[in-house]
Amino acid sequence: MTAPTYSAKDFRSDVKPVWCPGCGDYGVLASIAKAFADLELAPHQTSVVSGIGCSSRIPAYTNTYGFHSIHGRALAVGAGLKLARPDLTVLVAGGDGDGFSIGGNHFIHACRRNVDMTYVVMDNRVYGMTKGQPSPTTEADWDASAMAPPGGTGVTPFHPLAIALASGANFIARAFSGDINGTAALIAEGVRHPGFSFITVMSPCITFREEQRDWKTIVRPTGFPPTSDPAQAARRLMTDDGFNMGVLYRGNRDSFAKPRSTECTIADLDSEFAV
């Protein structure tokens, strides 16, 4: 008997998303489901872990072992899960606010620690869920927010990919939510790649950042083949305009895992305290 195979549909739940019609996150949901199917995984062997935000609602829309945790902590929950259960495929997902603002510390440490999991950030350069505040990736001059001063915050946006590289991420890619197949392929590659894979997906918030509808006309495949040289990757990322799609870095560090074998009994542990 061969193992059953599953289609993308099998990785979707029947919970209706709360997302606005047209939100980029629908595409990411489709891509994750497709990637899991393409990887010939079974729903019960996969897990999608998230924080809080519009994008972080995604686990409930998948038919996996989902965890919709708390704002900014998805990577910690995901790392704990993967370290405890190396047999599961762990995908962590969320937004730019969740991942780079409140979750920034876990992000840099996840890159460094290099646990074998895949992190998909739906970057819309805004806090969608709380109704449109600037996020770490928001342009310095964006001021269509009740929480930004006229003229914008004036703070240069973050470059999460460059930070990921400097922090030690083992696989770095950029995708666009409108390209479901392309995004699915990058996610699948990230899952296959050992260690911590980081995929930022440009996923428009059509409610608070209507202008992001134009992204579909701007994105383009990166012109370079993936590099595994951090210095080269750093230079490319520092000069990149943010619209090159594809794998930008493919490292070769071993993933962090804890061997689980029993070498002694509880009685042995007890005996350490005996006089």
Add this chain to the structure above:
Amino acid sequence: MTAPTYSAKDFRSDVKPVWCPGCGDYGVLASIAKAFADLELAPHQTSVVSGIGCSSRIPAYTNTYGFHSIHGRALAVGAGLKLARPDLTVLVAGGDGDGFSIGGNHFIHACRRNVDMTYVVMDNRVYGMTKGQPSPTTEADWDASAMAPPGGTGVTPFHPLAIALASGANFIARAFSGDINGTAALIAEGVRHPGFSFITVMSPCITFREEQRDWKTIVRPTGFPPTSDPAQAARRLMTDDGFNMGVLYRGNRDSFAKPRSTECTIADLDSEFAV
């Protein structure tokens, strides 16, 4: 009448440090006092803010407006202070655990936000205060700790300078605590430079990392003149062996400040709610 000038001694309090004899942090304390004196500041116009750790004990040993806050939050306290009081010289100080482990998120956001303050990290690649656990900058194979498995954690150490650069820090330098004058000069330059200045000081923990006594024989001045090109700085940092002392990046972003001028009265604010 000319303003009084102060000597390094005037920036020291009479509280006896709790540090172990021989700890590198004594040198950093001396350097900070010297830098403030060299900058012709007055004690009451300066502030030293820290978190928790051996190194973070430093404010009480200075004669400034000190704040020994909580573990990991020094940069937040410092930013609040500087935004409220642009007239003060704000220096934030602490350890590698305080700044890069628990405080990592504030670190990357401080780099990005670029408030005009100076951050001095006494990096000893260990948690001194809690008796010797690996920190984010600890070598992957260091295992002389009751909290590291034999062979070490296996986790590649962080490169805080590279992360600072990727996150937008405006001034990046490396110093050695044994070189009090050199460190003082770098601190003074960091204070003078607008925006967020980050100075990592290699400061040996002679109790838990005795081998760091050798640092004094290894450190050397960086061979390059400071660059203001992030891509060039990134390449240098990615290939640097960690022992080059001096200014490694000198950016030219404007510092983040909030103008403070009163444009209206409370009655004006009231009137916005009148029917």
Add this chain to the structure above:
Amino acid sequence: MTAANMLVDAAAQAGYYALFSRSSGPQIRGGEAAALLRLSAEPITSVDDTFQILLAIDWLNVVRFAAELPLGPDSLILADPAAGEVPEILSRTGARIVDLPMKDLAQSIPGGRPNMIALGVVAALTGLGVEPVAEVLGKSLKKKHADAFEASLAAVRHGAETGQSLDAPCRSLPAPLPRHGGRWTISGNHAAGLGAIRGGIRFCAAYPITPATESLEYLSSALPKIGGVFVQAEDELASINMCIGASFGGDASITATAGPGLALMTEGLGLAVSSETPVVVLDVQRGGPSTGIPTKSEQSDLNIAIYGLHGDAPHLVLAPQSIGDCLFTTQWAVHLAEAMQAPCIVLSDQSLGQSRAVIDPAPASPFFANREIARTPAEGETFKRYALTNTGVSPMPIPGTPGCQYTADGLEHAESGTPSSQASDHSRQLDKRLRKLVLHDYGSHWASIEGEGEIAVITWGSCTGAAREAVNRARADGINAKLIAPRLLYPTLPEQMARALDGVSKILVVEQSHLGQFNRYLRGEYDLPVRPDLLSRPGPLPIRPGEIHARLLAMGK
């Protein structure tokens, strides 16, 4: 929502008071939503028992919050037959159902929209009339969108005519009371923001979170106008610690958040306690635990606000009792925090924060940030930041003052601020930090105490309005009931409470939490003359005056 906002404005225009909140389903944008309105000729601080009119343009998944729309046999459901059957959960309330084809009616007006028809119908049924609505429409549309103005006005008129001709008996509003001065329309979140600024707040660092965001939006735009600073922080850990830094620097500081953010702030609040740095935290409570129900109200952060800090960390906790009181209480919070160099948590909630009301303008109050400032010591004297004063308050220097350099510390310390682990320093500083809170004179603001009698309703925060209404009804029934609603929750004032409880032999505690948090707090902190009865329920259903009244009737027998 536009139509409901216009109705509120029109009612205010006509001299009425109003209370407006909303309820909606899970969709980020669109989806089912209801505007909940109470209009009155007298000031309103509470929701009513039932709604008189439910007007439905469509039903969508209204069942998701139908429980929040109490109807009764006296209620009227006006529904567009095009939207389908009235859901059973609503129709079985016995409310009278009247067909109102709003979509069709709107189509008969060029550019007309069903919500404007609805607005007209309600204006007619309540007796508000078309005039004030027309005035509001004019203000918002006339200049820029003359066409839309005409169309909307026509639709409103058409709706009003339809309303008048409906066979739909409905209590009309009485004539408005004569007005003294103007009126305000304001939400609790805006009121808190304005109160903060009135109190002297000049710094805010915060991280957005529902349902506190509007306070932050307000402060982010108002503070810079008044010479203050607003920063959006990377998280709540940064927010509270930035505020502490700014306050150390001399600026009265505030942050606002909700439960999950407050949880992240407790370590920082402990630092504020120990280093004696004033700071105000506005917590706009929502359904808990964890992420809970972000858009709905609950009073379940009482525990964390009072007891959520590690160690012995006495501080201030206040709670506003109405939308308008969000202003006074937040202003007072700033004053108290600054006077006692301690953190102060203000426990508002979603039902106060996100509801909009027509109220009388907030009078000026004398409470302003007024820190006891240390000056340069005389020659030969040394400055002691944590001096053991009688009041417990030790003068605090503004950095920049020559000769007062010290290090603020979260480690236990001697009077100078130097860290100390000695038992004597520890107990002296603990005593001092408690003393300053209990010796302060809080005046009569510590609680609303109304009426006399053997039965006391003890409640707090947003339940106060409903409890007041219930006590008044009970008194009208001849029951000797009184209301005790502490605005100051922490520290506790045993003498004042004992005085308030003088002669009380029955107590009803009213609160909106599942565990009865307020009841346990009262029992633990106060010597109550009797074991209280408890009326407690989690959110999102508000506790309505009728429920409290019913309990009082039973107790009064």
Add this chain to the structure above:
Amino acid sequence: MTAANMLVDAAAQAGYYALFSRSSGPQIRGGEAAALLRLSAEPITSVDDTFQILLAIDWLNVVRFAAELPLGPDSLILADPAAGEVPEILSRTGARIVDLPMKDLAQSIPGGRPNMIALGVVAALTGLGVEPVAEVLGKSLKKKHADAFEASLAAVRHGAETGQSLDAPCRSLPAPLPRHGGRWTISGNHAAGLGAIRGGIRFCAAYPITPATESLEYLSSALPKIGGVFVQAEDELASINMCIGASFGGDASITATAGPGLALMTEGLGLAVSSETPVVVLDVQRGGPSTGIPTKSEQSDLNIAIYGLHGDAPHLVLAPQSIGDCLFTTQWAVHLAEAMQAPCIVLSDQSLGQSRAVIDPAPASPFFANREIARTPAEGETFKRYALTNTGVSPMPIPGTPGCQYTADGLEHAESGTPSSQASDHSRQLDKRLRKLVLHDYGSHWASIEGEGEIAVITWGSCTGAAREAVNRARADGINAKLIAPRLLYPTLPEQMARALDGVSKILVVEQSHLGQFNRYLRGEYDLPVRPDLLSRPGPLPIRPGEIHARLLAMGK
């Protein structure tokens, strides 16, 4: 400290029980430090009222913790005259002062050190004798450092001779009791670690903090041996959430911390409550608030442990009552957390965690992680993760189980786990999450209840030992006193407490906090027959049996 450790080992060797803690000044390394030892032929769970012998090699800044060294007229101060005058704070206790030139005595032995002289003196004065000390020295030194062994032994013998010849009357230890089986020497932090593993913990993510670190060091070395995982996390936010992730994956998980870290974990704990994910947090309490006094003990995290979560978030809080009980209680905590799919906080403290005791080996206990596991549902059935069961416990699948996919959520949810903001789902899930805790059968472990009488001492955690000793003394005085020390602090068990309080007409609450946190908790949560008297004090001075005894004598009059 080496000498003191050897003395403990020697006492254990000779069949005695011992309790060893230390106190020191602020220096990171070196500086003044004292080893505090109690030896006895019977099991010890409490410090004594005064020290019999204070032996000082030097004084340094001993005043910094002199208050922690209670002496009386019966005490003996053995001091090296070379170290200078006995500090006044010690000499004024009336203790007898005897000169003991340890440095000189040491110099007369080649390679001899003053601490070995001291060890010999104490061995002689207590009647322990040189033999067991020699045995311990042999074990630790003989093989590798034969020279050092000889020198040390000679110094110990020289010290013992000196001791015997001293005119220093001192109670000798009685003969040891006959031994059944071996003895252990263990600290509370190690005991908690071992208890965790016995209970089935196989995952720990944590961040170092004083005074919890030794628990983590233990787990980091022991867990991998037993097939478990230890990770040092970047901070406490990561620790608790990694544990939640691992537990969701099926591993029983623990983290350990102290107050500041616990403050950072409360948001995560709320997630564990709402998502019903078991997790254990060991909080080794230290002086608070804020950074406080990291190296000293206090019982002031009770408030945050019970009430520190936002929203209505019922969970489990336990407290061990002795060093050995750290093992049992932590093991039980794992069992309870897993059985009820809830977070469980174990409130140890510095005085338990960092003290080392000679105890009887911990017996096996039946409490093990035993989660109710969901299996693949039958064809046509759908799995409901948060099903409303009678017990309140809903079977939880291990990821990897076909057909049980669901999403764990911190948002309020329906039985399926799908987010819901409906009042009915909210109240049903709140009820369920409370029900599972209150319906559980905690057996007799919930409290130590000892003795009978009208006077009850109610205490908890590390105060239990002193309270027990005081109750026993009072009973010997003919006072009918009983001890009630709940090991389960939350949820509360009203019926069991009522039974324990049956016949009680006077209550003395004993605790080590400034605000009387436990007293307020008891009053708020339980119906006490009488307003309790309170014996409460912050750290670092422990509450000693004699103080409690004195209060009982006064109450018994």
